[in-house]
Amino acid sequence: MTFPEKKESKHATVRLPKTMLSAIEEFLKTEEAKKQGFLYITDVVTEAVREYLTSRRFEFINHDEKGVKIHDRQLHRVADVYIRPEGVWCDLCKTKQCEHITFALTHKEMQPYLKKKREEGWNLPEPE
Numbered sequence: 137m138t139f140p141e142k143k144e145s146k147h148a149t150v151r152l153p154k155t156m157l158s159a160i161e162e163f164l165k166t167e168e169a170k171k172q173g174f175l176y177i178t179d180v181v182t183e184a185v186r187e188y189l190t191s192r193r194f195e196f197i198n199h200d201e202k203g204v205k206i207h208d209r210q211l212h213r214v215a216d217v218y219i220r221p222e223g224v225w226c227d228l229c230k231t232k233q234c235e236h237i238t239f240a241l242t243h244k245e246m247q248p249y250l251k252k253k254r255e256e257g258w259n260l261p262e263p264e
């Protein structure tokens with residue numbers, strides 16, 4: 137007689153401080169949590185960790201006349217995003233639309249420069 141093989145679980149257990157757990161439980165009772173579709177503690181923790189890791193992925197290296205240099209920690213590469221009157225271009229992805237461009241166009245340090253260039257008529261997309 138053979139038994140069905142044990143399925144490997146896609147989840148693992150982590151331990152959280154109890155105070156954090158209470159804070160999450162309190163949050164889950166709010167309208168905001170319901171609106172965002174959070175039902176369980178896991179939903180909140182997963183989303184928070186995902187957001188944190190995404191925010192850590194890109195590092196703004198510098199900005200000069202040609203464009204922006206971004207370190208992508210996930211790809212272990214540097215992305216050069218060129219900002220020109222005719223538009224933007226990511227030299228790493230060879231495209232006009234990617235996460236590096238979104239990061240460059242939404243970076244706080246870039247806003248005064250981008251505003252000035254848009255006023256000069258540069259064809260720079262507004263990030264969503």
Ligand SMILES: [Zn+2]
Pocket residue numbers: 215226227228229230234235236237
């Ligand atoms: Zn890119």
